[in-house]
Amino acid sequence: MLRWCVVWACLAGVARAFCPPGCNCDDNVPSARCVGVGLNVLPILFNPGLRRLNMAHNLISSLNDGLVFFDRLEELDLSNNALAYLGTENFVEQVRLQELRLAHNNLTTLTPGAFRGLNSLTLLDLSHNGLIDLQPGMLEDAPRLTVLLLAHNKLHVLVRHTFRGLRSLHVLDLCDNYFRDVPSSALGDLQSLKSLHMCRNRLTRLEPDAFTTPALTSLSLETNNIDHIEAGALQRLKNLQKLNLNDNLLREVPAAVLSLLLMLDTLILSKNNFTTIQAEAFRSLSRLTTLEISRCPRLASLHPNAFAHCISLQRLTISHNPLIRHLPERLFTSLPRLHTLDLRANSLKSVSEASMPWGSLARLDLRDNQLVCNCSIRWLAALLGAANTSLAAPDVQCAAPEKLKGLYLSRLSPSEQLCVDQVQVVVGIVVVTVSTVLLMALSVLLCKYRRRNQRDKMGRMWPPGPLAPWPPDDHTAPTRHIMADEYVYHTYSSVRKIPVTKV
Ligand SMILES: *[C@@H]1O[C@H](CO)[C@@H](O)[C@H](O)[C@H]1NC(C)=O
Ligand SMILES: *[C@@H]1O[C@H](CO)[C@@H](O)[C@H](O)[C@H]1NC(C)=O
Numbered sequence: 216m217l218r219w220c221v222v223w224a225c226l227a228g229v230a231r232a233f234c235p236p237g238c239n240c241d242d243n244v245p246s247a248r249c250v251g252v253g254l255n256v257l258p259i260l261f262n263p264g265l266r267r268l269n270m271a272h273n274l275i276s277s278l279n280d281g282l283v284f285f286d287r288l289e290e291l292d293l294s295n296n297a298l299a300y301l302g303t304e305n306f307v308e309q310v311r312l313q314e315l316r317l318a319h320n321n322l323t324t325l326t327p328g329a330f331r332g333l334n335s336l337t338l339l340d341l342s343h344n345g346l347i348d349l350q351p352g353m354l355e356d357a358p359r360l361t362v363l364l365l366a367h368n369k370l371h372v373l374v375r376h377t378f379r380g381l382r383s384l385h386v387l388d389l390c391d392n393y394f395r396d397v398p399s400s401a402l403g404d405l406q407s408l409k410s411l412h413m414c415r416n417r418l419t420r421l422e423p424d425a426f427t428t429p430a431l432t433s434l435s436l437e438t439n440n441i442d443h444i445e446a447g448a449l450q451r452l453k454n455l456q457k458l459n460l461n462d463n464l465l466r467e468v469p470a471a472v473l474s475l476l477l478m479l480d481t482l483i484l485s486k487n488n489f490t491t492i493q494a495e496a497f498r499s500l501s502r503l504t505t506l507e508i509s510r511c512p513r514l515a516s517l518h519p520n521a522f523a524h525c526i527s528l529q530r531l532t533i534s535h536n537p538l539i540r541h542l543p544e545r546l547f548t549s550l551p552r553l554h555t556l557d558l559r560a561n562s563l564k565s566v567s568e569a570s571m572p573w574g575s576l577a578r579l580d581l582r583d584n585q586l587v588c589n590c591s592i593r594w595l596a597a598l599l600g601a602a603n604t605s606l607a608a609p610d611v612q613c614a615a616p617e618k619l620k621g622l623y624l625s626r627l628s629p630s631e632q633l634c635v636d637q638v639q640v641v642v643g644i645v646v647v648t649v650s651t652v653l654l655m656a657l658s659v660l661l662c663k664y665r666r667r668n669q670r671d672k673m674g675r676m677w678p679p680g681p682l683a684p685w686p687p688d689d690h691t692a693p694t695r696h697i698m699a700d701e702y703v704y705h706t707y708s709s710v711r712k713i714p715v716t717k718v
């Protein structure tokens with residue numbers, strides 16, 4: 216016993232310098248870092264004043280009271296180990312611990328009391344485990360928690376009061392779990408929650424009052440199967456600023472739902488099943504600055520008033536929508552602040568100069584469309600070719616006509632290569648018209664000439680020679696006169712039919 220005490224005293228004496236093999240220790244902080252060195256238990260012989268301990272990428276499968284000596288710890292990283300359970304009261308001494316990282320372990324359930332003592336904890340990372348549920352009040356022992364990361368687990372429901380006591384929680388990450396419904400009743404305790412991530416779950420619809428977290432400013436619902444959002448689903452989110460609905464199955468912009476989100480500034484609606492963007496789809500969103508509608512395989516048209524009232528819109532991305540061939544002329548002109556317009560990789564054939572919001576536009580991307588390089592986009596060629604312009608716009612390639620295909624628009628000469636067809640057409644029309652007129656005039660002249668010739672011939676034969684004696688005076692004389700009159704009015708061909716020989 217005495218011997219043990221001596222050993223302990225000696226160890227305590229050298230503790231400042233003690234650092235297990237493979238670890239890096241810094242006695243100034245003090246901190247220790249033993250990453251990926253194959254440890255399967257927590258070494259207990261570090262400096263007891265340790266404030267930061269990083270044991271990531273080892274083989275630790277159990278805590279086994281290993282932390283009792285380190286009551287000064289502020290940051291503890293145990294991620295990428297083999298922990299299958301945390302036990303209870305393994306953190307009771309860690310009253311100063313602020314960050315606890317347990318990601319990439321093998322945790323499937325947590326027992327009540329697992330986090331007892333963690334009064335100062337602000338960040339808890341439990342992502343990439345196999346958690347199938349969380350018991351109510353489980354996290355009450357960490358009342359200061361502001362960030363809770365539960366992504367990549369197997370959660371599918373959270374009962375009421377799962378988050379009881381978490382009055383300061385600001386960020387909750389539930390991405391990559393198995394939720395079919397929003398755990399609305401559990402979220403009700405999170406009155407300070409600002410950021411909720413539910414990406415890559417199995418949500419199919421959002422029920423009325425799905426979100427009961429009034430402080431929420433950012434909501435990510437990316438990559439679910441949402442095809443319907445009930446009218447009141449987001450109505451409590453009066454402070455919502457960012458909404459991500461990327462990669463869902465919406466068939467139309469949920470305009471009525473969105474119209475209640477008066478503080479919204481960023482909206483991502485890409486990868487949905489829209490066929491059209493209807494008129495005033497974003498009405499009431501007068502604070503919206505960023506809007507993205509990209510990669511919608513069925514989207515073919517946008518109503519000219521689709522963006523009506525989006526007076527703050529600065530960045531608009533409508534890209535990679537293969538069925539968009541044309542954009543309405545007035546679509547962007549009602550957006551007085553628009554400075555970045557990304558229209559890349561649609562199937563636009565032409566873009567009119569008048570459709571651009573020239574007062575504010577600073578960036579324009581029209582790459583990878585199906586632009587027909589003709590006189591109609593001469594303005595764009597001039598713009599892209601200009602050495603000195605405040606507009607940032609990458610060069611675009613022509614998709615047609617065949618002879619300009621693949622060529623960069625800025626390098627074409629507007630008057631020779633873009634408008635050349637038009638000039639040719641005009642010249643062609645003039646040539647054809649002039650030659651037609653000339654031809655007609657010529658034929659008229661010819662006609663007259665031949666007619667005169669004919670008349671002269673008739674004149675020479677008049678009166679007829681002795682071989683054609685005058686018929687008896689009584690009835691044929693008037694006939695001859697009439698025939699002479701007909702001469703004047705008949706065409707050349709009919710003239711030929713006159714039976715001169717009979718005469
Ligand atoms: C996780 O636990 C399961 C059984 O619960 C076990 O089969 C698996 O090997 C464990 N994985 C690791 C990395 O320890
Ligand atoms: C998209 O909507 C159409 C009907 O508008 C439907 O037939 C199709 O299945 C939808 N696509 C997906 C992936 O659900």
Ligand SMILES: *[C@@H]1O[C@H](CO)[C@@H](O)[C@H](O)[C@H]1NC(C)=O
Nearest residue numbers: 564565587588589590591637
């Ligand atoms: C240029 O091509 C576009 C797209 O095919 C067409 O709508 C437009 O009328 C053409 N302009 C001229 C001047 O030919």
Ligand SMILES: *[C@@H]1O[C@H](CO)[C@@H](O)[C@H](O)[C@H]1NC(C)=O
Nearest residue numbers: 600601602603604605606607
């Ligand atoms: C380039 O632009 C600046 C202002 O943007 C202007 O002062 C300058 O004269 C321009 N130079 C040419 C060559 O156009």
